[in-house]
Structures are given as structure tokens and as C-alpha cells.
Amino acid sequence: MSESEERKPVEVLRTPVVLDYTYSAGQSSSRHLRAFGKGKLLGQRCPVDGRVYFPSRGSCPQHGVPIEGEPVELPDRGTIVTYSVNRVPSENIDLELPYAAIQVLLDGADTILFHVLGESSIDDVHMGMRVEAVWKPEEEWDDSVANIRYFRPTGEPDTPFDQYKEHI
Ligand SMILES: [Zn+2]
Structure with missing residues (x-):
């Protein structure tokens, strides 16, 4: 490397990062992902206030209750x-x-x-x-x-x- 190149500021730094991991979807997310495989978007309704979660994780994070009712198909x-x-x-x-x-x-x-x-x-x-x-x-x-x-x-x-x- 020449002296003039050493004085140039570093403008690009390539740092490839790879992270392999296994994701266990669980029942609720599996239902949601399988619906995608059929071209459907499925949400679930909180039994307390009726909010529709998409995607649903199987429970309402606000009320701390399970969401077990019928899925709600969304457009x-x-x-x-x-x-x-x-x-x-x-x-x-x-x-x-x-x-x-x-x-x-x-x-x-x-x-x-x-x-x-x-x-x-x-x-x-x-x-x-x-x-x-x-x-x-x-x-x-x-x-x-x-x-x-x-x-x-x-x-x-x-x-x-x-x-x-x-x-x-
Ligand atoms: Zn709720």
C-alpha cells in the first residue's frame, strides 16, 4: 500500500455476518405460517377487548390471556x-x-x-x-x-x- 493510500479515509468496510439458527414456531405461529402457504392471512382476536393480532403469538400481551378462539381471516x-x-x-x-x-x-x-x-x-x-x-x-x-x-x-x-x- 502506498503512502498516499494509507492516508485515505476508510469509506467502506465489508463485514459479512452469518447467523444460522433454528426457530421453533409453536402452535400459534405454525397456524399463521401454514395459512400463508394457502394464501390466507390469519389473525386472532383477544377475548377481552376484541383487538385482532396479526400475527398472533397465542396470547394477548396486553391482558395476559390465551387467544384460543376462531382465527380471523384478514384481507x-x-x-x-x-x-x-x-x-x-x-x-x-x-x-x-x-x-x-x-x-x-x-x-x-x-x-x-x-x-x-x-x-x-x-x-x-x-x-x-x-x-x-x-x-x-x-x-x-x-x-x-x-x-x-x-x-x-x-x-x-x-x-x-x-x-x-x-x-x-
Ligand atoms: Zn387483550
Whole structure:
């Protein structure tokens, strides 16, 4: 390394990190993930206040009670309640940079789904934007949220802030 190169500031540092682990989903998450494999989005309703959790972990974290009732099937559309712009590539996301990482409140749910926005410029993404899921071809499905490739704008009018402000 020449003396002039030694004086250059370090601008990029590549540090590949790999973490292999086994995730035991449990009954509730298994039901949720298997539903993805059938193209369905299943939430569960808290028996105390009726809030719909998606995904459900089998109990309500607010009331500390089991959620054992019938699953609630949710539509694959909702509202962006917040987002961030991602300019860093990721191996498992095949969207062009930059793209928006979004938090979607599915219609009828009370908790947020983390996903990504496609078919939209980051100049257009905004809170309240209506979006719908774009699924992979069915032959590529497994029991995974990745069966939804991304969400895209529906073109519907925005959801008023008052209707989702408690879910941010
Ligand atoms: Zn509850």
C-alpha cells in the first residue's frame, strides 16, 4: 500500500455476518405460517377487548390471556402507517434500491405487518397510502410471509390519519 493510500479515509468496510439458527414456531405461529402457504392471512382476536393480532403469538400481551378462539381471516390489503427508505441492498429482497420498508395495518387488524413496497417510487410513498399484496406465483409458495413478494399502491383514497393513528 502506498503512502498516499494509507492516508485515505476508510469509506467502506465489508463485514459479512452469518447467523444460522433454528426457530421453533409453536402452535400459534405454525397456524399463521401454514395459512400463508394457502394464501390466507390469519389473525386472532383477544377475548377481552376484541383487538385482532396479526400475527398472533397465542396470547394477548396486553391482558395476559390465551387467544384460543376462531382465527380471523384478514384481507391482503391495508394502510401504510409508517415507512422508512432503504438504500442498502439485502440478499432476500429483490427490489431496486432505494425502496420503502413499510408497516402495514391490514384492514380489520390492530397490529402491524412489516413488509416492503413495490411498484411505487419512494417519492410517492406516504402514511395513509392504501396498499395490496402482490403474491409470488402459487407454485413458489411455502409456509412463509415471503409468499407475499411486496405490497403495491391500490390507488384508493388515503386512509384518514384518525383511523390509524393508534397503530403507529
Ligand atoms: Zn387483550
